[in-house]
Amino acid sequence: MRVVKWLAGVGLVLLLITAGVAWTQRSLLHTWWAVRGLKQASEADRAVWIERVSQLGEPVVMSLVECLVEEGETSWPNIVEALDVLAQRDCAESILEQLARPFAKLPLECRAELLRRVLTWATSPPGLSLAAKLVEQVCDMPEPSLQEPALQLAQRLVTSGRAQDGIVRELIQATLRSPSPAVRLAAIRLAVQPQLQMLDSIVGLLRDPSVEVRRAAIVAVGPAEQVAREEVLIAGLHDTDEEVRKLTEAALLGRGLQPKHLELARLLTHPLPTTRLQVLDRIRDMLDDESDDLDPGVWMRRLSHDPSPAVRAAALRLMSQQTVVDLSDRVEQMARHDPSPTVVQLAQFYRRQRMASSKAR
Numbered sequence: 001m002r003v004v005k006w007l008a009g010v011g012l013v014l015l016l017i018t019a020g021v022a023w024t025q026r027s028l029l030h031t032w033w034a035v036r037g038l039k040q041a042s043e044a045d046r047a048v049w050i051e052r053v054s055q056l057g058e059p060v061v062m063s064l065v066e067c068l069v070e071e072g073e074t075s076w077p078n079i080v081e082a083l084d085v086l087a088q089r090d091c092a093e094s095i096l097e098q099l100a101r102p103f104a105k106l107p108l109e110c111r112a113e114l115l116r117r118v119l120t121w122a123t124s125p126p127g128l129s130l131a132a133k134l135v136e137q138v139c140d141m142p143e144p145s146l147q148e149p150a151l152q153l154a155q156r157l158v159t160s161g162r163a164q165d166g167i168v169r170e171l172i173q174a175t176l177r178s179p180s181p182a183v184r185l186a187a188i189r190l191a192v193q194p195q196l197q198m199l200d201s202i203v204g205l206l207r208d209p210s211v212e213v214r215r216a217a218i219v220a221v222g223p224a225e226q227v228a229r230e231e232v233l234i235a236g237l238h239d240t241d242e243e244v245r246k247l248t249e250a251a252l253l254g255r256g257l258q259p260k261h262l263e264l265a266r267l268l269t270h271p272l273p274t275t276r277l278q279v280l281d282r283i284r285d286m287l288d289d290e291s292d293d294l295d296p297g298v299w300m301r302r303l304s305h306d307p308s309p310a311v312r313a314a315a316l317r318l319m320s321q322q323t324v325v326d327l328s329d330r331v332e333q334m335a336r337h338d339p340s341p342t343v344v345q346l347a348q349f350y351r352r353q354r355m356a357s358s359k360a361r
Contacts, residue, residue, distance in 0.1 A: 069106065096133075202221050222251025233252060276306060
């Protein structure tokens with residue numbers, strides 16, 4: 001009798017094990033069947049298969065992500081739509097966690113679309129932390145179609161306080177060099193966040209080929225006196241875009257410069273050497289008018305560094321002839337290191353004159 005009971009017990013256990021295995025296999029088979037149907041679904045019946053897959057809940061996420069890696073080129077739009085539905089059903093964090101590792105292997109268009117979807121999926125603090133892993137990967141991906149949504153996602157991370165500043169800075173540095181003006185513009189908008197302290201990275205974009213980028217750059221760095229000096233800004237007074245010129249003028253006036261400073265700055269940075277020479281006439285007026293608060297020495301020094309040898313020579317002549325400001329150190333530099341042999345000779349001549357005059361006294 002005991003043997004019979006023992007055999008009956010063993011049989012029951014085996015039956016339960018068999019039933020469990022059958023149920024597990026049935027579940028796996030059901031998942032395989034639903035994912036397969038989704039991959040092959042046409043636009044007409046896609047919604048039906050998405051609903052069937054989404055009913056499987058979080059356990060199906062891994063299968064869908066694996067499918068993106070293996071067969072993403074053809075079926076990824078259907079799979080992304082299914083992931084979107086699952087994300088709205090409390091599976092967002094699981095999806096983000098599963099996506100991080102294979103993300104770089106996915107088709108480009110698929111990665112771009114996923115980043116756009118992540119903007120709506122990553123709403124919780126854990127979800128935002130997981131999304132940061134995707135942002136980090138885009139730092140090494142130069143495609144503008146990835147950079148723009150990644151910048152939007154990084155902006156969300158910064159606003160929420162969930163950003164790792166090092167990752168965000170790396171993304172900004174990469175995207176400020178993007179071939180896409182729209183991406184560079186988005187990078188500027190992110191770089192102005194005070195906690196990132198990246199205004200210095202924007203200065204180079206004051207001469208960007210894109211008008212929109214130049215406008216954004218002057219707005220960003222115009223008030224930052226420690227980041228962009230007046231010498232850097234004043235070239236914008238001759239920008240081909242009227243709005244950039246107005247923004248540059250407003251930035252310089254905001255720093256305390258007066259209209260007469262701007263007039264000199266326009267002349268000093270004019271593309272024609274003959275126009276830049278007009279600054280010398282203004283400097284002579286400063287030297288004759290003791291009430292003028294402009295420093296003639298500053299403007300003579302600037303002209304002495306002009307790219308035109310003719311302008312440097314004219315500035316040198318005025319520097320050597322006037323007695324109001326001592327610029328002998330600059331004359332000495334030009335006598336030794338000016339790139340024009342003619343200017344060097346002229347500077348040496350004026351230096352000898354000064355030395356002879358000193359001895360005569």
